[in-house]
Amino acid sequence: MVVRVLNVAEKPSAAKEISGLLSGGRGYQTRAGFSPYNKVFEFECDLDRQRVPFVFTSVSGHLKVLDFEDRCRKWGSCSPRALLSRSTSNLVSYVPSEMKPIENTLHREARACTVLILWLDGDSEGENIAYEVMSVCLSKNPRLLVKRARFSAITTQDMRQALDNLGSLNAPLNAMVEARQELDLRAGAAFTRFLTTRVRDEFLVSELKQVVSYGPCQFPTLALVVDRFLTIQSFVPQDFFVIDLTLRFANAGRNVSLKFDWNRSRLFDRFIASAVFEMCYESSIGPDQEQALVVAVQKSQRTRWKPLPLATVEMQKQVSRKLGMSSEVTMQVAEKLYTQGFISYPRTETDVFNRNLNLTELVQNQASDRRWGSFATRLLNPSQDDPIQFQWPRAGKNNDEAHPPIHPTRPAPPNGFESRDMDRLYEYIARRFLACCSVDAKGSETVIVAQVGAELFNAKGMIVERQGFYEVFIYDRWVDKDLPPVATGDRAPIEALELRTGKTEPPPLLSESDLISLMDKHGIGTDATIAQHIQKILERGYVSKNHLKRFQPELLGLALVESYESCQVSLARPYMRAQQEQSLKQISTNSIGKNEMLESALSSFGSMYELLENNARSLDEVFRRIFVQPNATDSWRILQPEVTRCGACTNRLALKQLNKPTARRRGNARTTEPVRRALTCSSCQLNLVMPPFGTLHAFGATCPICGFEVVRIENSERNTEYKICPKCYNDPPSAREVNASGQPRGAFRCFNCSQAGCPLATAVVGGSDTVCCVCPWCSSPCNVRKTNLFRVSCSSSRCNFAYFFPRFVEGVVVTDTTCTNCAAKKLEMTFLRTMLPPGTPQCLLVCIWCDQAYHTVLELTGEPRPRRTATARDIEGVHSAVRAGRGRTSRGVQRSRRGRRGGSRT
DNA sequence: GCAAGGTC
Structure with missing residues (x-):
């Protein structure tokens, strides 16, 4: 019989790569x-010392889904x-419509082949997908000889x-995945x-749109x-x-003070601490005694190891910590970089490079980057006097035997x-x-011990x-x-x-980085899904991120965990997933x-x-506080029972209506009095007036100023939304927020605020409306704004110009000094010193366009200078916006601009 | 409308 082999990999990229190697x-x-992404590759290959035709295609992960019977x-x-x-419900496994094209390809190819080799990833999910592929192929050609290829x-x-060592499928491993799927679903x-x-x-x-979900x-x-x-x-x-x-030492003719740490670190017993201090103090008094004795000067070598090769979870943690990107966004961006061919596969557990990989070639790829x-x-x-040289990366302890650590595969595009x-x-x-490919950092530590x-x-x-690797790894400093x-x-x-x-x-x-570490430790989710689980509990309203981007439970999340605990139901315990x-x-x-x-x-x-159902009263008690609508007859008094948190006592504030709605006739039009309403705290006797609409x-x-929870006000009629702190809205924080004529700027919203460190406070000291x-x-005025980063951006809704300051710029103040060259306002910038090389000034007063001092800092850190010229694409963007008679193309930008301009003023 | 796990 003529042998013809059908081969299937877990994803298109793997099918292509393996085909390249085998051919x-x-x-x-x-x-x-039939699927545009999953192509079929054909070549000849040796199998059992015989040259036979190989057909190689792929799936895209799981082919089937599991659901309940109709x-x-x-x-x-x-x-x-x-x-x-x-016994009371059955599950069905089927190929969903979006996977039908792939199924059709498998059907077509299976008919024409005699052998099926399954090249799925070497993990348990891979084994399960292998079974899915096998069942689809056997349904059209039951005589196929099925083999499993295993590779690391x-x-x-x-x-x-x-x-050369084709095996058979691992049934118990597959059964494990099937059991996991069934348990999770049920x-x-x-x-x-x-x-x-x-x-x-x-x-x-009845109109509850929110799902209150449970997931393992x-x-x-x-x-x-x-917790x-x-x-x-x-x-x-x-x-x-x-x-x-603190001791005083002479150094180069000057006296310097030096602080010392106590070798005992700290004591918790007041009496012992006082006694020790007294003895210490007594011995330091006296004509010759007011001196400390240096009893040792110890020198030792210290090494800071270069980082390990990058695996997914580590990437999520570090990028969240160093770049402030959430793990969800990180994975989306990484996926994009991967599909465009700039980085290797972004979902990997491996933190050790395979010796077969040509790392020097990958390093060479980066040589063109400015x-x-x-x-x-x-x-x-390497030159003789340069300590920087290529050294093979350290090996971590994890290897998923499927993908290498995350690394760049080709240089960044020259224009970004x-x-x-x-x-x-x-x-x-x-x-x-x-x-990873460079050398450890070395230092010499001196410890002075004084008595x-x-x-x-x-x-x-x-x-x-x-400095070793620190020279390139600017996210940390030594x-x-x-x-x-x-x-x-x-x-x-x-x-x-x-x-x-x-x-x-x-x-x-x-x-986020702490949470990822804990999830990893407790075996909750996989490298590819951790970010999704975090996103889910945010979406469900169980938790939120505070202004420091740290996770705090919402009332609902707290209530769910507490009520499960009160019913003795252990579903909400961190170790549950690992146990399962x-x-x-x-x-x-x-x-x-x-x-079994x-x-x-x-x-x-x-x-x-059953436990939960029988004890559901305690659950009800909690839900009642969150979901119960106010009594219809009282509706003119209480509008929303629990809106936000009081900063003084942490109680929830209720939204109350202050006036009965009355209809009035003005000319021919019948108008309704605007609703006057306020957030009230019953225990602090506080009334905070709120905008009437939204x-x-x-x-x-x-x-961060007053500790009240921020409120988002959404006006669906005007399609606007903005945020306010209920307290600051009524009592603006200081005279900082005044307009050019010294008058307070109307209602005080977060975007009017310039509080340092708060991501919602997007105004700039000196005034966001100040033209810089x-x-x-396009020659329209530009203002300085702040979102995550400070930026100079064009105020015209038809122009996209924006210059983002680098991350190390932590403060920008628009001053009255003007540049003698271009008449731009000079900006006073403060820098985050830890992100800059030693010796860089911490503060500059400069014109960002003309002053060399700022450009020198940019060059030192490899950041681009602000560009005065637009590319052809930028200009075309402006022109097409003008032609279409609209503002910036992004809807989000348009909305936020309206907010800023007072379109949402109420 | 529900989970978690693959993947584009």
Whole structure:
């Protein structure tokens, strides 16, 4: 019989790469599949020492989805409880319509082949997809001989080895995935339907659009946020005591003060601390005693290791921490960079580079970049006196045997990427890669140990001898700390000796990076899904991010966790997912059968369901506070029972109407009196007047000035929205916010505020409305604004000009000084010193267009200068906007502009 | 309308 082999990979890129390797230098032919993305490659290849035709195609992840049978698919068609039992509801697995083209390709190719080789990824999901592909192919050609290829990397060697050692499919591993799918679906659907319908039916919130969902990953994630919140709430500060010592040393003819740390760090017992301090103090008094003795000067070498190769979870954590991008956005941007061929596959657990990968070639690729190209060149062409040279990256401990660590695959486009986020993420990946391929940083640490009485104190100094990878990895710094020249036996006068009292502080709320680490630790989600789970609990309104981008539970999230706990239902505990994964693993090792495991897990979910249902009163109590609508007869008094959080007492503020609505006749038109309304705090006796129009929503962020929760006001008729702090709206923070004639600027919204560090405060000190220069593209006035970054942008709605200041610019003030060259207002800029090389000024007063001082700072950091010239594309953008008679093309920009201009003023 | 896991 003529042998013809059908091969299937998990994604199109893998099919193409493997085809390239297996066909050797002879190349392959490409044909279209029914899906435009999943092409078919054809070539000849040796199999069992015989040259045979190979047909290679791909799927795009899972081919099938799992759902309930029709009978149970509609909400309300059965009790949610029935979804938790295999005897009362059945599941069906089918190919959804969007996957039909791929299925059709497999059908067509399977008919014409005799052997099927499954080249799916080497993880459990890959095994499950292999089964899906097999069932689809066998349905059209039951006589196919099915084989599984196993490989850890897409290299010629691995491919050949896989082909010479074809195996069979791993049924227990597949059974494990099937069990996971079934459990997640049944439990997710049952609890979600129960929670959502209970809210709707019990409280008659018939138009409830919100889903109150349960998911085995989202709930433990929520629990992590709530846990930290409760830890902070219940934190009891403890007094501690520290002895601070400052000594005076002579250095180059000048006296310098040096602070020392106490070797005991701190003591918690007031009496012991006082006694120790007294002894210390006594021994320092006296004619010859007011000196400390230097008892040791210890020198040691210190190394800071270069970073490990980059895996997905680490990327999400670091990019959130260093660039302030959420993990969700990071993954979207990374996906874009990947599909455009700029970086390797962004979903990988691997933090060790395979020795077969040609890293020097990848480094060479970066040599053309104007920002870090010179570093790449130094790596490859080391000179004798240059410590920077190529060294193979350190090896991490994780390897998914499927993808390499994330690295750049080709140089950045010379004119930058289409979005700033792509620019920033690519830069991070490229710099991190070069840092991995360079050398550790080395420094020399000096510790001076001084003695007063019987107590020892230390001061540390550092001389960085080799910056190593820090030269390219600008996200971290290692800086010198000078010490005066001191030798053992020296005596130094005591400048200060004090017993200081401090209080222990609770840990902060979780940052995104903290949350990702905890999810990773507890095995919640995978590298590819962690970001989605975080996004989900935000969307569901269980948690929000405050102005510091830290996660705080919302009332609903807190209530869900608390009420589950009160019913003794352990679904909202961080370890639940890991525990479930553990039981599932037993299926893959054949320690337990799939059916047996499922029956037991489902029965346990069933018990929890019943527990929740029987104790639903406590759940109702909580939901009532959140969802109950005010009594219809009282509706002119209470409009929304719980809108936002009071900054004084943390109670929820209610929105009350202050006047009865009355209709009046003005001429022929019948008009309604505007509603006067206020947020009121029952315990603080506070009334905060609110704008009369628009719906109020809690925004999640907290005002850093007064601690009130920010409110988002949405006016759907005018299609505007803006944010206010309820307190600042009534009581603007200071005279900072006055207009040119010294009058307060009407109603005070977040965008009028210039509070440093608050991302909502987008006004600039000196006034957002102050013109700072003429637009280089269209000659309209330009203002300085602030969103995440400061920027100079054109005020014309028809022009897209904007110059974003680099991230190290942390403050911009428009001054009255003008540039003698171009008449632009000079800007006073303050820089974040930790992001700049040593010796850079911390503050500059400059014209950003003409002053060399600013341009020098930009050159030092590899940032581009502000461009006065527009590209052809920019100009065409302006022209087409003018032709179309509209403003900026982005809807979001248009909306926010209206907000700024007072279109939403009420 | 519900989950989590792949993937474009």
